[in-house]
Amino acid sequence: MAATSSDAAASHSRGLTLATLGIVILSFDSLLVRLAATDGWNVAFWRGAFMALVMGLFYCQRRRLATLNAHRGVSLVSAGLLAAISLLFVMAVMHTRVANVVVILSTAPLFAAIFTRLFLQERVAARTWVAIGLAMLGLVIVFAGSLTGDGLLGDLYALGAAMAVGANLTLLRRYPVLDRLPLIAGGGIITALIAWPMATPLALDTQSYAVLALMGLVQMPLATALINNATRYLPSAEVALFYLVEAILGTLWVWWLLGEEPPEATLYGGLLTLVTLLVNGWLGLRRSRSRRVAAASRAE
DSSP: OOOHHHHHHHHHHHHHHHHHHHHHHOOOOOHHHHHHHOOOHHHHHHHHHHHHHHHHHHHHHHHHHHHHHTTTTHHHHHHHHHHHHHHHHHHHHHSHHHHHHHHHHHHHHHHHHHHHHSSOOOOOOHHHHHHHHHHHHHHHHHHHHHOOOSSHHHHHHHHHHHHHHHHHHHHHHHTSSSSSSHHHHHHHHHHHHHHHOOOOOSSHHHHHHHHHHHIIIIHHHHHHHHHHHHTTTTTTTHHHHHHHHHHHHHHHHHHHHHOOOOOOHHHHHHHHHHHHHHHHHHHHHHHHHEEEEEEEHHHH
16 A cells, blocks of 8 residues: 555656646747747747647657547647647737736636537536636736737737637547647648748748747647646646646746736736636645545445
């Protein structure tokens, strides 16, 4: 029994380490988009192309494509949603403050809950509906801070990205057999193809190419691999909580290194949204753990 407890503790610790590293690396995404110093279409093109290259080389073997071939229509929709997420995220960062983007994106799990109820007919806990209401109030506060500036369009892009993330999470929940990593490569290809007509990918300076290569070849693939592997050792809900850390760090990097201070409305609305998501996630984890303990007791 002691050995089993020790193994479980080591597995949990490994999962926490992987998730923490993955989220910290992911949190530099917005900063790198800013440092690329080019328009959104160029960022989207090279980000998608580099991601497709890396994921394609490492993860798109015939064996891993089997589940996608068995559900081609669903796989295409999921890859399309991933492309929409990438495009909308880049455009959001280009048109509003990073703090607004990451706060709005952090509501994606709540959109997933709404879509799950609407399309999969799964029951959503009462506490989650309360969390949705409070998070939406937080979003109203964030949006209110953009009404007097030029960031409203970027906020809407970020909201679209959050909804696309929620839709894709719902789709993947409906089809858990789909291999996620080849889908990411497919999303990268679609992103690059959509951005190509509007981009000038061969007219950038050396710094832009260096930053885009760092983002597409190293940062995003490494973060994705670490976070996906963390789900082997931790429940998905627990891994999802780490995205709240990304929302905080993503804001801090841009604030600290580029001097982009979040508006007061974003700080208040973001605090309400993040605390709501954290409490809702913690209550969900506590409930699931209580159920596992009760099930183990009955089995004994």
